[in-house]
Amino acid sequence: MTTPSRRTVFFVSDRTGITAEMLGNSMLVQFEQFQFDRITIPFVDSTEKVEEVIRHINQVAERDGMRPIVFSSLVDENAAEHLREEAHALTLDVFQVFISPLEEELRKRSSHAAGRSHGIANSHEYFARMEAINFTQAHDDGAQTRDLPKAQVILVGVSRCGKTPTSLYLALQFGIRTANFPLTPDDFVERKLPESLRPVRDKLFGLTIQPERLREIREERRPGSRYASLENCRIEVREAESLMEAERIPFVDTTTKSIEEIATTVLHRTGLRRSVF
Amino acid sequence: MTTPSRRTVFFVSDRTGITAEMLGNSMLVQFEQFQFDRITIPFVDSTEKVEEVIRHINQVAERDGMRPIVFSSLVDENAAEHLREEAHALTLDVFQVFISPLEEELRKRSSHAAGRSHGIANSHEYFARMEAINFTQAHDDGAQTRDLPKAQVILVGVSRCGKTPTSLYLALQFGIRTANFPLTPDDFVERKLPESLRPVRDKLFGLTIQPERLREIREERRPGSRYASLENCRIEVREAESLMEAERIPFVDTTTKSIEEIATTVLHRTGLRRSVF
Numbered sequence: 001m002t003t004p005s006r007r008t009v010f011f012v013s014d015r016t017g018i019t020a021e022m023l024g025n026s027m028l029v030q031f032e033q034f035q036f037d038r039i040t041i042p043f044v045d046s047t048e049k050v051e052e053v054i055r056h057i058n059q060v061a062e063r064d065g066m067r068p069i070v071f072s073s074l075v076d077e078n079a080a081e082h083l084r085e086e087a088h089a090l091t092l093d094v095f096q097v098f099i100s101p102l103e104e105e106l107r108k109r110s111s112h113a114a115g116r117s118h119g120i121a122n123s124h125e126y127f128a129r130m131e132a133i134n135f136t137q138a139h140d141d142g143a144q145t146r147d148l149p150k151a152q153v154i155l156v157g158v159s160r161c162g163k164t165p166t167s168l169y170l171a172l173q174f175g176i177r178t179a180n181f182p183l184t185p186d187d188f189v190e191r192k193l194p195e196s197l198r199p200v201r202d203k204l205f206g207l208t209i210q211p212e213r214l215r216e217i218r219e220e221r222r223p224g225s226r227y228a229s230l231e232n233c234r235i236e237v238r239e240a241e242s243l244m245e246a247e248r249i250p251f252v253d254t255t256t257k258s259i260e261e262i263a264t265t266v267l268h269r270t271g272l273r274r275s276v277f
Numbered sequence: 278m279t280t281p282s283r284r285t286v287f288f289v290s291d292r293t294g295i296t297a298e299m300l301g302n303s304m305l306v307q308f309e310q311f312q313f314d315r316i317t318i319p320f321v322d323s324t325e326k327v328e329e330v331i332r333h334i335n336q337v338a339e340r341d342g343m344r345p346i347v348f349s350s351l352v353d354e355n356a357a358e359h360l361r362e363e364a365h366a367l368t369l370d371v372f373q374v375f376i377s378p379l380e381e382e383l384r385k386r387s388s389h390a391a392g393r394s395h396g397i398a399n400s401h402e403y404f405a406r407m408e409a410i411n412f413t414q415a416h417d418d419g420a421q422t423r424d425l426p427k428a429q430v431i432l433v434g435v436s437r438c439g440k441t442p443t444s445l446y447l448a449l450q451f452g453i454r455t456a457n458f459p460l461t462p463d464d465f466v467e468r469k470l471p472e473s474l475r476p477v478r479d480k481l482f483g484l485t486i487q488p489e490r491l492r493e494i495r496e497e498r499r500p501g502s503r504y505a506s507l508e509n510c511r512i513e514v515r516e517a518e519s520l521m522e523a524e525r526i527p528f529v530d531t532t533t534k535s536i537e538e539i540a541t542t543v544l545h546r547t548g549l550r551r552s553v554f
Contacts, residue, residue: 007383016541018450019299025553026296027375030352030387040551042541069382075307090382098304098369105346105367106284110307127497129536133442140414165410168445172536173295220404258554259406259449264293264319274317276302277535 008060008068009036012053012083014075017042023094024071036069050079054086061088075112129175129277136171139179140164145196151179152272154200156244157207158183158236159227160217162254162262166207169263175275176267188239193247205266206244206251211237213255285337285345286313289330289360291352294319300371301348313346327356331363338365352389406452406554413448416456417441422473428456429549431477433521434484435460435513436504437494439531439539443484446540452552453544465516470524482543483521483528488514490532 009028011020017040028036039060044053061067070091074080077096084091099110138144139151141164148154153176155163163180170176187194197204209217211233218228226232244251252265267274286305288297294317305313316337321330338344347368351357354373361368376387415421416428418441425431430453432440440457447453464471474481486494488510495505503509521528529542544551 016537018537018541019296019303021551021553022296023300023371023375026350027372027379027387030376030389031379031383031385032388033385034383038553042545067382069379073303090378092375092378094300094371094375095304097374098300098371099307101367101369102304102308102346105344106308106311108308108310110304111309112307123493130442130494133445137417137441137445164414165407165449168410168414169449172442172446172449216400217407260293260295260554264295268319274298276298276315277537 004066005033006035006037006064007066008064009038010053010057010060010068010070010089011038011040011073012044012070013040013042013073014045014079015042015073017073020071020073020094024069024092044074044079047079050074050082054083057087057089077112125175125275125277128275129172132171132175132177133168135177136167136179140167142181142194142196148179148196148200148203150177151200151203152177153205153266153270154178154197154203155180155207155266156183156197156204156249157251158209158214158240160214160221161207161209162259163207165259166254166262166266169259170266173260173263173277174267174272175277176272183236183240183243185236185239187243188236191243191246193243201247201249204247204249205270206240206249207254207262208237208241208244208251209253210255281343282310283312283314283341284343285341286315287330287334287337287345287347287366288315288317288350289321289347290317290319290350291322291356292319292350294350297348297350297371301346301369321351321356322353324356327351327359331360334364334366354389402452402552402554405552406449409448409452409454410445412454413444413456417444419458419471419473425456425473425477425480427454428477428480429454430482430543430547431455431474431480432457432484432543433460433474433481433526434528435486435491435517437491437498438484438486439536440484442536443531443539443543446536447543450537450540450554451544451549452554453549460513460517460520462513462516464520465513468520468523470520478524478526481524481526482547483517483526484531484539485514485518485521485528486530487532 011017013020041053068089070089072083072091072093073095080093080096103110157163159182167178167180170178214233215230222228254262288294290297318330334345345366347366349360349368349370350372357370357373380387434440436459444455444457447455491510492507499505531539
């Protein structure tokens with residue numbers, strides 16, 4: 001029997017379950033006092049698999065002595081209803097709840113076909129996404145400079161301020177061709193942008209970070225190094241910020257932000273259009 | 278005035294809007310006959326911003342002669358209600374709809390605090406995610422082999438079958454340390470796994486692809502090359518598959534799958550545990 005402050009949570013989907021997970025987690029974090037044991041079951045796309053999921057949920061309900069919470073995203077109406085009725089759980093049906101009002105509004109029946117999200121049906125969009133990922137990989141950390149004009153945005157900032165994860169996220173989630181380029185002590189001595197960035201100044205977007213946090217991150221990498229020392233972090237951050245201010249490069253503090261939030265801030269402030277996958 | 282088969286869709290969120298977009302898009306693709314013009318407004322976290330969004334929606338409603346569809350994800354109850362009441366739109370409130378049944382089930386009020394998702398509060402998880410991203414970047418395309426035993430999964434397959442995007446997605450979305458390693462004509466001559474993969478055989482997972490699709494993808498990269506020719510693609514795919522079969526490496530066909538689906542399949546079949554961000 002589970003204590004009242006623990007609860008098992010299922011994410012059940014006929015496809016990847018990623019949407020159900022993200023929506024579910026955005027709600028579960030609102031209940032801080034609880035500990036949730038999460039189980040994701042993707043590709044539940046047949047009657048047999050629905051039955052299997054129901055058995056699994058009901059076993060957990062019995063084991064826990066408490067009904068689980070189920071975030072369900074099943075496009076098939078009958079499967080969704082069957083799960084709702086047979087699972088001894090609080091079933092929150094993140095797909096079905098909204099599809100009826102949408103059908104009414106659009107005066108059309110939906111196709112009720114599973115597996116349409118993250119589609120690769122549209123070959124043009126697929127290639128654009130792949131190209132963005134390849135471009136971003138090839139232009140990480142200033143590795144290539146020749147094609148910088150083809151970037152949609154170029155992130156700059158000191159080492160370990162979050163450029164690489166943000167670039168990859170922008171490419172993968174939003175299909176944005178993103179380059180990133182470090183600002184290094186060499187640039188600070190000159191108090192100038194690196195040569196190769198000057199022609200693409202209007203694509204630059206800066207990331208900055210609090211020196212204390214930067215120290216923590218660099219310590220993980222190179223413990224005890226001068227590179228990771230608070231003093232050096234302070235100098236680098238101060239110099240980078242004053243360079244960005246002098247060059248009028250917009251920038252954002254990443255200290256308390258997730259990768260998703262940094263990426264969204266970059267899009268929001270540059271006005272770049274997200275692609276949909 | 279917009280034609281009946283077009284509709285403007287807003288995604289409104291107090292944070293990134295990514296969850297609202299993903300959920301909304303999974304529903305919109307069910308209405309194939311429509312064309313949706315999408316507008317995402319993130320960081321709607323003050324009364325002024327809510328008012329601004331309402332004005333924006335109502336302007337579009339007037340311009341289109343048709344009410345927009347709004348996927349709203351606002352944690353603040355009053356803000357959400359205000360939007361629902363004042364916006365001339367079909368407002369689908371993806372957060373509020375589920376929070377009440379959850380509160381009832383858990384017998385707790387939620388904290389109703391915005392911005393808890395994708396949290397970086399938990400420093401351990403944050404570093405684990407960063408480490409996964411760094412590891413995966415460093416182990417792309419067989420670039421490094423020394424640390425392969427530290428990988429949680431190692432993707433193998435012919436060039437351009439989807440290894441890099443899948444690896445990056447596994448790291449970013451699920452925090453999985455993923456390496457990837459190409460299977461090349463050299464390996465096929467020997468009919469053996471590359472030397473460095475033999476000690477980590479139990480971590481291998483294969484990707485394969487239909488030769489016709491591979492040809493299309495390679496043509497984008499190197500048009501007219503022997504590398505991209507259908508004949509060569511056929512040989513490479515056949516050889517790679519028989520090598521994987523001989524070595525009993527599980528594999529999945531990526532031809533009609535999105536990055537999200539390939540990544541989920543890898544997790545599902547290897548039993549690797551997703552992290553939550």
